[in-house]
Amino acid sequence: MLENLLLGFQTALTVENVIWCFIGVFLGTVIGLLPGLGSTTGVAVLLPLTFALEPVTALIMLAGIYYGAQYGGTITSVLISTPGEAASVVTTIDGYQMAKRGRAGAALAISAIGSFIAAIISLALLIAVAPPLADVALKFTPVEMFAVMIFGLVIVVTFQGGALIRGALMAVAGLLVATVGISPGTSTERFTFGNVNLLSGIPFVEVMIGIFALGEVFYQIRMGAAEPIKARFKDMVIKRKDITDSMPAILRGSGVGFAFGILPGAGSTLASFMSYGIERRVSKNKANFGKGAIEGVAAPESANNAAANANFVPTLALGIPGGATTAVLLGAFTIFGLQPGPLLFETQPALVWGLLVSFFIGNVLLLILNLPLAPVFAQMLRIPYGYLYPIILLTSLIGAYSVSNNMFSVWLVLIFGILGYLMKELDLPMAPFVLGLVLGPLFEKALVQTSAIGRGDLGVVLQSPIAVGVLLAAVAMIVLPKLIKPGRALLGRMRDRSEETTGV
């Protein structure tokens, strides 16, 4: 472990990597705070810019955008009640209330401090958990991987926060889009309609840019602009009492964030909502929640940062993305010729450990950037959206073109942009679609291999105890919540009855 960490520091602490890490976290903060741009969009749009870099440097920068955006997303949530990031939606409740009472600075500062503490805790946990998990995963055959992928899809469908059927529908749609191109088992062309551009499948970077960048811009145009609150430097002071009051919330948020983030498919948005809900129940200051409670900012902000790091556990150890942004990062790995998964720890130790250590460096840089400079970043909000979104459109289209030097990519971005807008407008969850799309080729490969192992009998899955255990866990994810609610109601009725009979 120590050797690996040293190797990581050697890799991450080169001048070039530190500079690109800084550029990544800086851009991430800016991307996170701009409405209409999130970490997924940022990573997808800026991915083509990293093609000229070394893989480790590129991944350090792209990961920096990811966790930098978690910090930046808070700024707009607090100042204009418009989350720059989905994971910062819940921060708007108490953050914006604090800002309206002249405590925007305290809200931003506690979120930076909470995010930093959560990032360091979750990084330590990530370093402790990911390598042993990768060791276990190395023993997995395609049969077990097939089961794990089903588990990942089930998690993203059950946890995405909307209706179960709609989540499942989107996951199936994503998997179906991924079947376009040459079939992995038989080399048959599928759904290409004679178009050579479709032979290698629908490229998911373009799909991501379309859905998350163009789709979001279209949606924002329809939603309209919000009134910003100006952040003054004198509002930026945070009291020692604020920090001590928030510490339990930060620690709880970190724990909740890591627990949810580690699940393939769960993501940081759910983590932030759950930690806010839990904090609202257990906090001593619960009466102030919704009216500007600092714990209501500290907990979800810690949770989304912890979850962002924890998302790398399934991504690096299993090759299964934890959320939409790690799905794009997973694509970046493959573009750089790397196969994410358990073998990565053995074949590319410098890259994996360099990347993990860069999270630490990046979070230190983010704390330094965000504590004193949050109001400076907030000035970015003065850029009229009327100028900003055409720039986002341009960046997206030119970025898409540069992925494959092909106008086909640009048209794909427009098509998926319109589709992404419709999905947002109709409240269809995007995370299951994205995960389905990214997992599709891996899923089919595992399916084909499982079929080969069973000589055509997919029942071979049921002969592996690990696969059966994972599949049972997937079934439990769907069934248990349905049982818990009636169970709770029944318990409540039984308690009432026993109280009546005992006369309590």
Added chain:
Amino acid sequence: MTLSPRIARAAFSAALALLGVAAAIGGWGYGVTQDNGQVGAGFLPLALGVLMILLAGADVVMTLMRREPSSSLDELGTLAEEVEAVIDTVEESPDIDALGRTQRQRNRMLVAVVALLLVALLLIPVLGLLISLGLLMVVIATVVERRNLIPSIIVSAVTIGVFHLVFAVLLRLPMPTGMIGLI
């Protein structure tokens, strides 16, 4: 004519169900199994197509019956209900935005932007990628957003300049320069 959100949702799901039918038929055509009994090229598209028909069909029925589909988060208990209520309040779109534009105006803006984008992409073979998108930027800023012409031209020119520098000069990416062949 405007569709109610309920009808729009049902129509979208119905379109997905049709897509499922097409995928299932296509999958059947590619061969569900190979000669040796293992899964064929059409197995997954067929399975996913059938699944899509079932899910999309169920969604159409549930949407049209006005039954709010049960949420998995709801099922986790009141905790999730509270946070879902929060999403509702946060994402609610005001009729008049901070710039005084009504929902109807914003709808028109959206249609205009998508149409302009389409025109800009069609003009790329003539004007080239950067010039075409630069013009798109100026037109969106001045016509759709009603910003002043001079600042709009300056912002667009600077943006295009930066993109040219980064992609064409630094990354040496061959940009489509169109029939006029400038940049």
